[in-house]
Amino acid sequence: MPIVSRRSVLIAGLGGVAALAGAGAAYGLVEADVLPGRYRLAPYLGKCGEMPPLPKVAPGAVEQAEFRSPAGGTARVVLGYPAAVTKGLPVVVMLHGSDGDARTPFDTYGVQYHLADAVRRGAPPFAVAAIDDWADAEWRPSPVITRNLLPFLRDHGLSTTRIGLLGWSIGGRGALLLASAVGPGRVAAVAAASPALSEADVTALGRTLGGVPASLTCGRDDAFAPPTRDLLARLRAAHRADVTGGIHPGCHDAAFRRRMLPDQVVFLGRHLSRV
Incomplete structure (x- = not known):
């Protein structure tokens, strides 16, 4: 041995x-x-956190509809309301992430529960609408949103004079790009959680988004935290509109975005009430 x-x-x-x-x-x-x-x-x-429970409240009504798409087929829209009132409300258009669809805001994030809870607590009411395949091949907002979806929502009895926008991940980027393109004359406020931004996006949006009230949030352990932080700083420095949000504990996942949703619903309702 x-x-x-x-x-x-x-x-x-x-x-x-x-x-x-x-x-x-x-x-x-x-x-x-x-x-x-x-x-x-x-x-x-253990840095991402658990999926938070939904508010213990009766959810608002949810309905599914379709309209004719520019390609000649049909486009699915899912609409949510805070209570029994479904007409005359301002509306927030919600843009899903790359692996989502028009059902994701309702089935994954429970926006109908958060909307009903916010109104119960005194927030101004509004409707929400999500559409399948809102993006073009480069994940930029498709013209179908302004050319087809908004007229459909108006014909459905909702107010589209000025709208809100809400998006998650690549949909958050899409919401910010659309708000920038359409401008404060048509967009009352925009909210984005975990926006999938590039440095080029930050540079462009820092110049063009400043007039639209914005809520931007991202998880601290999310690869998109640095560009989100940078864009927040640029928008705040511009002093042109209400800017809120920040970098909070969490990751690039649904749990983080659901935690951010209550504050973003209140933020959107507050600005839509000024329409």
Whole structure:
């Protein structure tokens, strides 16, 4: 049986300590974004948080409808209301993420519950509307929103003189781009959670979005936190409209976005009431 010297044991022990120290240093670099991997590690480190429960309130009415699309087919729209009143309300158009559809705001985020709860607590009422396939091939807002969806909503008895916009992930980016393109004359307010922004988006929106009240939120452990923080700073520096939101604990997931939804519903209702 080979004899292990005290010196070799000491060297092995020091090697183990060095390995642990190296691992700790590497983790610190990941957390500081010097090394990649922070956002992939976050769920395993318990940084994302649980999906919050829905408000304990009777949800508003939800209905599904269709209209003729420019391509000649039909486009699905899902509408939500805060209570029995379904006519004459201002409306918020909601843009789903890349793996969602018109049902996602209702089935995943429970917007009908949050809307009913906000109105119960005294927020001004409004309707919400989501549409399938709102984006073009480059994930920019399609003309179908302004050319077809808004006239459909007006014919459905909703007020579309000035609208609100709400989006999640790539839909958050879409909501911000659409608000910028249409402008404050038509958009009363825009809200985006976890917006999938590029540096080019931030530069452009920082110049063009300043006149529209905006609520921007992103998880601290979300790869889109830096551009969201940058855009918030630019919009606040412009001093042209109400800007709220920030970077909060959480990840790029539905749990974070549902946590942000109550405040964003109140924000949108407040500005829509001034229409």
